[in-house]
Amino acid sequence: MSFLSSPTGFLTSTIKDALGWARKYSIFQYPFVTACCGMEYMSTAASHYDVDRFGAGFPRFSPRQSDVLFVVGTISHKMAPVLKTIHDQMCEPKWVVAFGVCTCTGGFYDNYSTVMGIDTIIPVDIYIPGCPPRPENVIDGLMKLQEKIQKGEQSRTLYDPRTKTGRPAELSQGYSIEQHIKHIESSP
Amino acid sequence: MTPNLTTSKEQGILTPLQRVQEQFSQEVVETHAFRGDETLVIRPGALLAVAKFLKTAPELDFNFLMDLTAVDYLFFAGGRVQKEFRFEVVYHFYSLKHNHRLRIKVPVDEKDPEVDTLTGLWPSADWYEREAWDMFGIQFKGHPNLKRILMYEEFQGHALRKDYPFNKRQPLIGPQN
Ligand code: SF4
Numbered sequence: 001m002s003f004l005s006s007p008t009g010f011l012t013s014t015i016k017d018a019l020g021w022a023r024k025y026s027i028f029q030y031p032f033v034t035a036c037c038g039m040e041y042m043s044t045a046a047s048h049y050d051v052d053r054f055g056a057g058f059p060r061f062s063p064r065q066s067d068v069l070f071v072v073g074t075i076s077h078k079m080a081p082v083l084k085t086i087h088d089q090m091c092e093p094k095w096v097v098a099f100g101v102c103t104c105t106g107g108f109y110d111n112y113s114t115v116m117g118i119d120t121i122i123p124v125d126i127y128i129p130g131c132p133p134r135p136e137n138v139i140d141g142l143m144k145l146q147e148k149i150q151k152g153e154q155s156r157t158l159y160d161p162r163t164k165t166g167r168p169a170e171l172s173q174g175y176s177i178e179q180h181i182k183h184i185e186s187s188p
Numbered sequence: 189m190t191p192n193l194t195t196s197k198e199q200g201i202l203t204p205l206q207r208v209q210e211q212f213s214q215e216v217v218e219t220h221a222f223r224g225d226e227t228l229v230i231r232p233g234a235l236l237a238v239a240k241f242l243k244t245a246p247e248l249d250f251n252f253l254m255d256l257t258a259v260d261y262l263f264f265a266g267g268r269v270q271k272e273f274r275f276e277v278v279y280h281f282y283s284l285k286h287n288h289r290l291r292i293k294v295p296v297d298e299k300d301p302e303v304d305t306l307t308g309l310w311p312s313a314d315w316y317e318r319e320a321w322d323m324f325g326i327q328f329k330g331h332p333n334l335k336r337i338l339m340y341e342e343f344q345g346h347a348l349r350k351d352y353p354f355n356k357r358q359p360l361i362g363p364q365n
Pocket of ligand 1: 035036037038072073074099100101102103107130131132133
């Protein structure tokens, strides 16, 4: 027993790493597909881009058997309670990916029917912007998610529009036009 | 200039518009025809009679209700055009047999936005009328199941009315606006 409770925590940290490694390469995803982004999701999932290379090639159409919720497409206020229920039904540990600008922020739908970002309802781990995002972009997001899963991190916060807080820090910092121009000029 | 209409009239064949006009001359408020695209504006009270005539008269035989929707003329053309009635309910009919079309418009008042239902004649009017009720608040008298179809029951107001604030949200869960 002295080995388990050793001050270095050798065994527990190794088990955590092993679990993270196992989890990140066996993602059982639940695709919650509502709109046009679904087309891009399908092309990412199909053989050309092949998310199976990342261990995420097996969508389960039951939230109780999946650990990553892919929210793909516009979420309306009528749909929002359903999404929340699905998220509640998933077992821990669980992660959420917001796929496309509609799910990230509401996108260009500033109207009576659309939820302004699903992070006002459920916590989101990875935001993949784009309308729709290119498959490369999705795979990039998936790899970022795998890093998160490896570290055992999960997002727990909701976005609060009154205080404008709750999203991941790097998102609330904003992205200025100057930054954007600098980014374009520096890229080859 | 409607060359095809005059020729067909000379030949003694009436277009659907002329046929309805002939039958219901008292009820027609306004007509418009452009290259076979024909529109009739009729009094709301005559809707059922006209619709029945369109469906049953063998030379018309409009067996297909293609579309049914409404228009809100509040602030129309930036407020420069004032209409007598705020709403218009628009019906698009098509005859599969004769391959002709007719558009019927019914002006509806803001205080009492109500017209007769067409579900008895064309069952497809059911969901169209529910949509017009949901989005514009037009009542369809005699509709068997007039409730919201796109929005949820808790929604207040009618979203496509021009005086509904376009970004006013009424979420079921999550933060208010
Ligand atoms: S982000 Fe664009 S492509 Fe994706 S659901 Fe919204 S509108 Fe459609």
